[in-house]
Structures are given as C-alpha cells and as structure tokens.
Amino acid sequence: MRAAGFQARVNELPSLRSIRSTQGVPEALASCHTAMIGGYVLEGHVPAEDVRKLLAERPEAVGLAVPAMPLGSPGMETPDGQREPYETLLILKGGGTRVFARHG
DSSP states (O other): TTTTOOOOOOOOOOOHHHHHHHHHHOOOOOSEEEETTTTTTEESOHHHHHHHHHHHHOSSSOOOOOOOSTTSSTTTOOOOOOOEEEEHHHHHSSOOEEEEEEEE
8 A cells, every 4th residue: 555655554453353343344354454544444455546446436335345365456466467356345334335346
C-alpha cells in the first residue's frame, strides 16, 4: 500500500478477531490482514486500485475483502508471474457481500 502512495501504520496484534467483529467483518471473510481507511475496513490482499475506487465512490458498506490468499493478489506475487483469477468483495452492512471488482 505504501508503494501505491498510501500512508500505512502497521500494528501486529495476537488476534484480529475482535477488530473484525467490531467492524462488522463476517468470520467467513477473515484473512491474514485487516486495515482501516476512511471509515472502511479492508480484509486480506485488497488491490490499491480497489481501495481508491472505494474511497472515490463511498458506497454504504463496511468495506472490502479478498478472501483466501489468491496468487497474484498484492503481496502474493510469484517469481514466475502466476496469477489466479479472484474477486474483491464489497462487505455490506448486515454481513452480505457483492462483487466489487474482478481480477485476473
């Protein structure tokens, strides 16, 4: 995210479960990284361009999630350039989701 021009502060915590719960992220979308930006939560390896779009459009939502750790997503690049298609999900208030962006 820093390389994409975002300021980031890293806090390593023993568990992110309470933050996810407080922010309204369903356990089914839980990943290895949780971030907060502009009143939204980001869960997993969310691309910077999706974050920019989220902040520009400002939808009524909890935030964005990229479940699992798909190859080729930010931070999951491979030396041979292998990529898996994946979706960034918009987390709706109440726990539902809809596709926000498709990649690969």
